Amino acid sequence: MVSEVLSGLLVKILESKGKTRDFVLREFDKKLFRAIVENNPKRRPRRVQEYKYFMLMSMLWSVLRNIDRGIISHEYLKRAVQTLVNGALLGNKEQEDANRKFKEQYGTAPPAFVVISPTMACNLHCKGCYAASHSGARFNLSYSIVKRILQEIHDFWGARFAVISGGEPMMYKSDGKTILDIFNEFSDMFFLMYTNGTLIDEEKARRMAALGNITPAISVEGYEKETDERRGKGVYKKVLQAFENLRKYGVPFGVSITATRHNAELLIEPEFYDFYFDEQGISYMWIFQYMPIGRGIDTQLMPTPEQRLKMLERWEVCLKEERRFVADFWNSGIVSDGCIAYGRPGGYLYIDWNGNIMPCVFVPYYVDNIKEIFAAGKTINDALFSEFFKKGREWQLRYGYEYGAQPGNWFMPCSIRDHYDNFKRHIASMVKPEDENAKVALEDPSYHKAMVEYDEK
Ligand code: SF4
Incomplete structure (x- = not known):
């Protein structure tokens, strides 16, 4: 704090x-x-x-x-100071009380936020989508469930920040409500929403500006060629239009990029950052190194260790010399003291469109389901103490969270990707896969071998 x-x-x-x-x-x-x-x-x-x-x-x-x-409009800024700065970043008395009560009851500090994917539906069909989403997908969390999750983390954890992912969140509809209604309902919380951007028209941008508690992180894969290649022809033009709409109404936005072996070289070029920060006016850039889960799993798409190192060097230049807000998952694991999954103190957990509760967006395995938990008269706190989550947190502690001065290598923080053998043997026993892709990956010896070889390089 x-x-x-x-x-x-x-x-x-x-x-x-x-x-x-x-x-x-x-x-x-x-x-x-x-x-x-x-x-x-x-x-x-x-x-x-x-x-x-x-x-x-x-x-x-x-x-x-x-x-x-x-x-960034003054109207937006005024609201964002109340929500993001005074609430999500700095904390207030209400949050301190919630935090204290949680510690008294459970002997540990609560997580700081959740990631919720309220719908699997998406208007695009991207190659290698981590969520394997598509337009025919009908899985949705009901509005009342999404609302209760947010209310509980707000009240029990003192959380004032949440991330919305998908599927495409702008496609979400339940009981006549949309995702923007959720943001409106939780006006003292701040939301980061991952979106493909194609549905952010002028009216949506205007509403986001008036809400003042939402920033969209729009997916790109590089420039037009790379983006359209993965996401579909014409998508990049729609993304640029969304940027323009958001600039017009003064909503800060960012981009989110999946780094693969194919586009990693692009991500170390200075011009790439000049274009998005200076020409397009993004306020942040999230880089996610490809994780072999979801549709069309391919372990050969992960950036090589050499590329990963070059990206780390580039990230340092962004932060220290250019003062641009860039996070490179997983090179930036160092700023969060390592892996933040499994509901770690100050960390998070992930809930998908079926209500399955996972340690992380990139760990597609679960034990509990939020709908079943609520139906049994329990709360989201109960999900934090499954054996799966406890084992994950124990590993995080051993790997360095506990040892202030001598942590493990936080440039390799990922419990699943950077330590796959340990994940499979010691953390993921008795878990259920989120989908068929996750099941196949868990059972496939060649997947295991490829992941372990990658970790050892
Ligand atoms: S499991 Fe990996 S991707 Fe998920 S929070 Fe931990 S380090 Fe990040």
Whole structure:
């Protein structure tokens, strides 16, 4: 939790201009560095703390640049300060109370957020979709279930942040409500929504601006050629139109990219970042290195270890020199003290369109189902203490979360991709696969071999 002094300064920075802002910004910068790097309460390695400091400052710089360009509206900013800054980032009394109560009851701190995919339906049919979504998919979580999940994490965990994924969330409909109605209902929470962007027309962008508690992360695969190749002809043009609509109404947005062996080289070119940050006005970029799950599993698509290293070097330049807010999953595992899955303190869990509760979007296995949990009179907290989740958290602790000064290699943080043998032997016993693809992967010896070979390289 950032201190009250820092939170006060941050609000001032976002609300001021010119020399006043420069002055407050310098003060904030110094104090943030002291709090994270010098004071370092958990005694993490200094380099780990430096990454965290650069990450936070690059987030701030990316937003400030877009405020100055006039593509984040004042109306949006006012709302976002209330929700994202005062709620999701800094915390308030209500959240502290929830956190304390949770610790008293369970002897550990709660997770910070959930990722929910309320629908499997999607208007596209992308190659290698991690969710294997398509337009014919009809699986949906009902509005009342989505609402109850969010209400519980809000009340029991003090959470003020949630991620919506899919399927395509803009296709979600239940009881006459859409995903924007959810955002409206939880106006003191902030939402990040992964979307293909093709359904963000002017009216949707205008509504998002008025809501002020949602930022869309739009999927691209590179430029037009790479995006249309995977997502379908004409998709990239629609994405650029969505960018324009969001700029027009002042909604900050980002892009989300799957890094594969084929596009990894593109992601280390400086021009790529110039184009999206400077020309298109994104406020953040999430890079997800391909995870062999979902439709058309292919372990050979994972970026090679050499490419992964080059991407790490490029990420450092983005943060430290260009001050651009980029997260590269999994190279950026260092800023979250490693893997954040399995409902770890400050981490998250994932719930799909069937209600299955998974440790992570990229770990397609489960034990509990939220609809069954609610029907049995239990709460989301009960799902945190399955053997599956407990074993995952135990591994996280052993791998370094517990050992402040001497963690494992957090550049290889992933419980499933970077440590597959351990995952299969020690974490994933007695689990159910989310779908047929996950079942095949778990049972296939050649998949096991390919994953282990990758980890050992
Ligand atoms: S399991 Fe892997 S992808 Fe999921 S949170 Fe952990 S490190 Fe990230």
